[in-house]
Amino acid sequence: MNEKHRFQGGVMRPFRVANILHENESTHTLLLSGRLPKAKAGQFVMAWLPEVGEKPFSIHAKIPLALTICDVGPVSHAMVSLQVQDRVWIRGPLGNGFELKGSKHLLVGGGYGAAPLSFLAQEVFRQGGQALVCLGAKTKADLILVERLKRQGRELRVATEDGSEGRQGLVTELVGEAIDAFQPDCLYACGPTGMLLALADLCKQRSLPAQLSFEALMRCGVGLCGSCELPEDLCLQLGLPGGWLVCHDGPVAMIG
Ligand SMILES: Cc1cc2nc3c(=O)[nH]c(=O)nc-3n(C[C@H](O)[C@H](O)[C@H](O)COP(=O)(O)OP(=O)(O)OC[C@H]3O[C@@H](n4cnc5c(N)ncnc54)[C@H](O)[C@@H]3O)c2cc1C
Ligand code: FES
Numbered sequence: 001m002n003e004k005h006r007f008q009g010g011v012m013r014p015f016r017v018a019n020i021l022h023e024n025e026s027t028h029t030l031l032l033s034g035r036l037p038k039a040k041a042g043q044f045v046m047a048w049l050p051e052v053g054e055k056p057f058s059i060h061a062k063i064p065l066a067l068t069i070c071d072v073g074p075v076s077h078a079m080v081s082l083q084v085q086d087r088v089w090i091r092g093p094l095g096n097g098f099e100l101k102g103s104k105h106l107l108v109g110g111g112y113g114a115a116p117l118s119f120l121a122q123e124v125f126r127q128g129g130q131a132l133v134c135l136g137a138k139t140k141a142d143l144i145l146v147e148r149l150k151r152q153g154r155e156l157r158v159a160t161e162d163g164s165e166g167r168q169g170l171v172t173e174l175v176g177e178a179i180d181a182f183q184p185d186c187l188y189a190c191g192p193t194g195m196l197l198a199l200a201d202l203c204k205q206r207s208l209p210a211q212l213s214f215e216a217l218m219r220c221g222v223g224l225c226g227s228c229e230l231p232e233d234l235c236l237q238l239g240l241p242g243g244w245l246v247c248h249d250g251p252v253a254m255i256g
Contacts, residue, residue: 012089017082023144026071028080035063040097041120042213042252046221048089052078056218060115068115094221095251098211102185103129108175110136110191114145120188121154132182136171140164172198179206200238200255209256216246223248
């Protein structure tokens, strides 16, 4: 990592909450009073609240900076409890981000993984490519961004585990069919590790390149502390070098 990257990763800047979108019962999108014009889809920021803590969040949009946060624990709860005009301190953009390959792109999101993919879908649109988006969640109530993506004219397929919206089952079941019908040049995904590993297998069977965005416990966010190292068995399974750091070498793993 060069000094410039390390320095940028260390600088915290205060942003104010300018607006809040309620995506579902536990997930809010915070629109912040600032922009990260150089941010790429798939990159993340470290967001810090005094006396609460700091956690990584994917960039949902860069102008204005938007973060989509699901309330699961102390930091995320404090983040979704912020009100308009409250302050949050941001470091970033950090990590590598997605690289669009070819012209036909299959985007797959599980849970709040839909947020960075919505950002990526805008990039595809800007570059004049074609995108098919597949989203999965446990129930209809857990889905996010479906209506917004539809309003933006994105081609969308949905799976829920209980069948309350779209196809009943896992999003990975939709993806096999989507690959065969859409014949994408590359697959891009963000979501739970189990979903990413299933997608890695599917893509390997079909010799389709994949870009998979992983999560891990992070502390420094810039490749210094080692807390986000991907377990060795996962590195082996994915063909990544041992000691792969989610914050610095990823979060997006380029497979195939
Ligand atoms: C690169 C990267 C990008 C991320 N992007 C986002 C994002 O865009 N939006 C977002 O909300 N979070 C995102 N996260 C996760 C986020 O950084 C925190 O881990 C999460 O908010 C939980 O932190 P916490 O302090 O609130 O709770 P913790 O104390 O860390 O976790 C509380 C409990 O919830 C569990 N848990 C953690 N995540 C989930 C989950 N998704 N669903 C259910 N249970 C969970 C934990 O295992 C633990 O048992 C990202 C993480 C990484 C590494
Ligand atoms: S979070 Fe410190 S090395 Fe990745």
